[in-house]
Amino acid sequence: MNPALKNTLLFAFVGLLLVGTGFVQGWNSALFILNMGLVSAIMALGVNLQWGFAGLFNIGVMGFVALGGLATVLIGMPPVGEAWSAGGLQVIAGLLLGVATVVAVVFLRKKLTGRARTLGTIAALIVGFVIYRAVFDAGVAGIEAVDPASTGYLGGLNIFGPHRDANDMLLPDYFILLAWPMGGLLAAGAAWIIGKTALGLRSDYLAIATLGIAEIIIAVMKNEDWLARGVKNVNGLPRPVPYEVTLQSDPGFVARAASFGFDPVTASTIYTKLCYTVLFAIVLLVLLWLAQKALNSPWGRMMRAIRDNETAAEAMGKDVTARHLQIFILGSAICGIAGAMMTTLDGQLTPGTYQPLRFTFLIWVMVIVGGSGNNFGAVLGGILIWWLWVQVEPMGLGLMNILSSGLADGSELKERMIESAAHMRLLTMGLVLLLVLRFSPRGLIPER
Amino acid sequence: MDFLNALVALANFVIVPGLAYGAQLAIGALGVTLIYGILRFSNFAHGDTMAFGTAMTIIGTNALLALGITFGPLPTALLALPFGIGATILLVLFTDWLVYKFYRDQKAKPVILVIVSMGVMFVMNGIVRFIIGVRDIRFADGERFLITARDFKEMTGLREGLAIKTTQAITVVVAIIAVSLLFWFLNKTRTGKSMRAFSDNEDLALLSGINPDWVVKVTWMIVAALATTAGVLYGLDKSFKAFTYFQLLLPIFAAAIVGGLGNPLGAIAGGFVIAFSEVTITYAWKKVLVYMMPDSLEPDGLVQLMSTDYKFAVSFAILIIVLLFKPTGLFKGQSV
Numbered sequence: 081m082n083p084a085l086k087n088t089l090l091f092a093f094v095g096l097l098l099v100g101t102g103f104v105q106g107w108n109s110a111l112f113i114l115n116m117g118l119v120s121a122i123m124a125l126g127v128n129l130q131w132g133f134a135g136l137f138n139i140g141v142m143g144f145v146a147l148g149g150l151a152t153v154l155i156g157m158p159p160v161g162e163a164w165s166a167g168g169l170q171v172i173a174g175l176l177l178g179v180a181t182v183v184a185v186v187f188l189r190k191k192l193t194g195r196a197r198t199l200g201t202i203a204a205l206i207v208g209f210v211i212y213r214a215v216f217d218a219g220v221a222g223i224e225a226v227d228p229a230s231t232g233y234l235g236g237l238n239i240f241g242p243h244r245d246a247n248d249m250l251l252p253d254y255f256i257l258l259a260w261p262m263g264g265l266l267a268a269g270a271a272w273i274i275g276k277t278a279l280g281l282r283s284d285y286l287a288i289a290t291l292g293i294a295e296i297i298i299a300v301m302k303n304e305d306w307l308a309r310g311v312k313n314v315n316g317l318p319r320p321v322p323y324e325v326t327l328q329s330d331p332g333f334v335a336r337a338a339s340f341g342f343d344p345v346t347a348s349t350i351y352t353k354l355c356y357t358v359l360f361a362i363v364l365l366v367l368l369w370l371a372q373k374a375l376n377s378p379w380g381r382m383m384r385a386i387r388d389n390e391t392a393a394e395a396m397g398k399d400v401t402a403r404h405l406q407i408f409i410l411g412s413a414i415c416g417i418a419g420a421m422m423t424t425l426d427g428q429l430t431p432g433t434y435q436p437l438r439f440t441f442l443i444w445v446m447v448i449v450g451g452s453g454n455n456f457g458a459v460l461g462g463i464l465i466w467w468l469w470v471q472v473e474p475m476g477l478g479l480m481n482i483l484s485s486g487l488a489d490g491s492e493l494k495e496r497m498i499e500s501a502a503h504m505r506l507l508t509m510g511l512v513l514l515l516v517l518r519f520s521p522r523g524l525i526p527e528r
Numbered sequence: 529m530d531f532l533n534a535l536v537a538l539a540n541f542v543i544v545p546g547l548a549y550g551a552q553l554a555i556g557a558l559g560v561t562l563i564y565g566i567l568r569f570s571n572f573a574h575g576d577t578m579a580f581g582t583a584m585t586i587i588g589t590n591a592l593l594a595l596g597i598t599f600g601p602l603p604t605a606l607l608a609l610p611f612g613i614g615a616t617i618l619l620v621l622f623t624d625w626l627v628y629k630f631y632r633d634q635k636a637k638p639v640i641l642v643i644v645s646m647g648v649m650f651v652m653n654g655i656v657r658f659i660i661g662v663r664d665i666r667f668a669d670g671e672r673f674l675i676t677a678r679d680f681k682e683m684t685g686l687r688e689g690l691a692i693k694t695t696q697a698i699t700v701v702v703a704i705i706a707v708s709l710l711f712w713f714l715n716k717t718r719t720g721k722s723m724r725a726f727s728d729n730e731d732l733a734l735l736s737g738i739n740p741d742w743v744v745k746v747t748w749m750i751v752a753a754l755a756t757t758a759g760v761l762y763g764l765d766k767s768f769k770a771f772t773y774f775q776l777l778l779p780i781f782a783a784a785i786v787g788g789l790g791n792p793l794g795a796i797a798g799g800f801v802i803a804f805s806e807v808t809i810t811y812a813w814k815k816v817l818v819y820m821m822p823d824s825l826e827p828d829g830l831v832q833l834m835s836t837d838y839k840f841a842v843s844f845a846i847l848i849i850v851l852l853f854k855p856t857g858l859f860k861g862q863s864v
Contacts, residue, residue: 135639283638283639285851287570288570288785288847299837299838441650500658503657507655510649513647514648518630
């Protein structure tokens with residue numbers, strides 16, 4: 081079978097799975113899976129860029145995704161004026177002092193030598209830390225005291241505020257779309273810092289460094305309430321698509337829905353989800369197009385040459401570390417964009433829900449199963465594995481119900497079996513990953 | 529100024545917990561470093577191997593308790609530990625035969641093995657959840673304290689108390705026994721010596737007739753024993769929860785790398801370095817400083833450098849600093 085036909089069939093199969101879901105479980109769930117599938121496909125594209133193109137082992141995807149989520153709050157929410165006057169500038173001054181301390185330490189280490197260097201470094205660190213904490217903590221206390229139940233944080237940059245129509249119904253706010261590139265920028269910044277320290281060392285070290293920074297990013301987002309309310313979550317992020325309630329109150333929409341034979345509630349939820357689907361598909365297609373262009377350009381060939389033989393590439397005069405840094409930043413930025421899109425879709429930022437198994441390792445399963453080194457493979461893997469991830473639990477529950485149907489109701493074994501269905505996901509994903517690695521290590525759509 | 533009280537407060541809140549946590553990390557890091565030295569990959573499934581061993585030990589403990597057997601003042605889990613170790617040895621040998629052997633025979637790149645270990649991690653995580661669920665389980669029984677804070681105060685007449693939990697004492701004792709056994713094995717026995725030879729230079733070891741399959745098997749057995757011991761000690765000291773063990777991966781890897789990957793001595797040192805930095809940086813020093821400073825200078829705040837939620841950040845920062853200045857770790861490790 082020629083590859084083009086095979087790939088078309090694979091994508092058609094995934095389409096069929098989604099359509100089947102639509103018929104069996106309703107179109108709302110099918111669209112829900114598709115939307116998150118598109119976001120996952122973008123994350124997989126980012127990881128594929130790093131792993132498939134350059135062989136970089138990044139297991140901190142969760143951190144970059146979370147930074148994207150943070151960007152939606154920083155861009156999308158209205159600023160909290162009271163908090164800014166209570167301590168906004170002080171917090172920023174504190175952070176600047178922290179940066180100044182680091183700069184001073186670096187400067188001292190360059191200028192001084194011997195014992196003076198050690199003593200100078202320690203002194204600068206201690207003095208800098210004390211000043212930074214004094215300024216910063218006071219600012220934070222001021223901000224977090226401002227109406228902690230509903231705000232208690234600085235808010236975002238959205239000075240245009242929520243848009244409402246004449247009947248006081250919420251209208252779409254396109255300003256939040258700015259958060260998507262902003263999420264990419266934040267992730268790129270973090271990637272630059274990690275790349276500068278860990279790239280050029282051994283591959284395992286990059287893995288551990290990314291794993292660590294992801295945990296730290298989540299810890300910061302959970303604990304720094306002044307930034308994005310921490311575990312108190314930020315709800316009610318503005319949406320770039322029409323709100324269901326607004327649609328339901330619009331007689332024109334209700335009439336149109338009725339003419340298609342839908343009730344207004346179903347029609348409005350499906351319409352909103354479809355709008356997201358269109359937006360996400362546009363972003364995915366643009367990124368896919370760019371990634372394909374990059375893969376087939378001299379730059380892409382150079383990347384693969386470096387991946388396949390670093391020494392030879394270095395001998396040809398390629399700056400391996402600099403190229404690695406470049407592609408590491410690009411891939412992480414894509415993960416950041418996807419993270420911002422995901423939080424926009426959710427409509428809320430919940431730092432407690434970021435788990436490495438779901439946001440790092442699952443993305444890796446997507447890339448490996450889809451086919452590392454192939455952008456279409458990453459997209460296919462993203463949607464397919466996401467579908468599987470969602471469906472494994474009900475399928476496992478069904479399986480357990482059938483298996484335990486012979487047992488008496490209320491027996492301990494039966495309860496245990498049904499309870500264990502909830503843990504099927506991890507097991508299945510691990511098995512899928514191991515089986516693909518063993519029997520089809522190049523994935524469903526192999527690199528050409 | 530009251531040095532004695534300050535010292536006791538320091539021992540109670542920093543030194544004793546730090547020692548116990550350091551010993552747990554050190555045993556965990558030993559497992560990681562052995563796999564790295566002999567099989568030459570970073571085993572991401574290590575945290576979940578620890579969780580599996582602990583889960584098995586908990587099941588053994590419950591069985592013993594059901595039979596009415598306890599270990600007197602010591603936790604019953606110590607009696608069940610050999611059972612847990614045995615089950616874990618079977619599991620890792622089976623995993624090696626089913627999964628890792630294929631890639632070893634192929635001479636796959638280390639990074640492929642790391643990804644494979646990620647798959648194993650998923651599966652083991654799933655198995656542990658199947659077996660024991662996701663709840664928080666406390667399984668320490670027997671005497672809770674070696675010395676309670678009140679007894680200590682009555683004994684010495686000091687204002688500060690020093691409490692030593694039985695589990696903390698056991699952790700340190702078991703760790704000393706485990707580490708001595710390991711070093712005796714590596715340095716004195718024939719198999720241990722061939723393991724070190726294999727780690728130093730694989731080709732030369734093969735040339736001198738060392739059986740690689742045997743070396744790999746023994747390594748897995750030792751790693752399973754260490755992982756289970758580390759997991760049980762950690763679980764006794766705190767509590768058992770599948771997800772926490774996955775998160776332990778970061779400090780354990782940090783310990784192994786800081787010490788120098790592939791170097792057993794380094795792993796132990798690394799464990800204590802990481803543990804003590806985590807404890808000292810997240811400890812509220814007010815209690816100690818109150819005794820050390822004159823009254824007029826008494827600190828207002830808690831004098832906590834960082835909140836405890838950032839303890840991962842500490843192990844990570846130490847890791848980065850060591851990597852930047854000494855890329856092969858404090859003790860010379862291997863580099864690929």
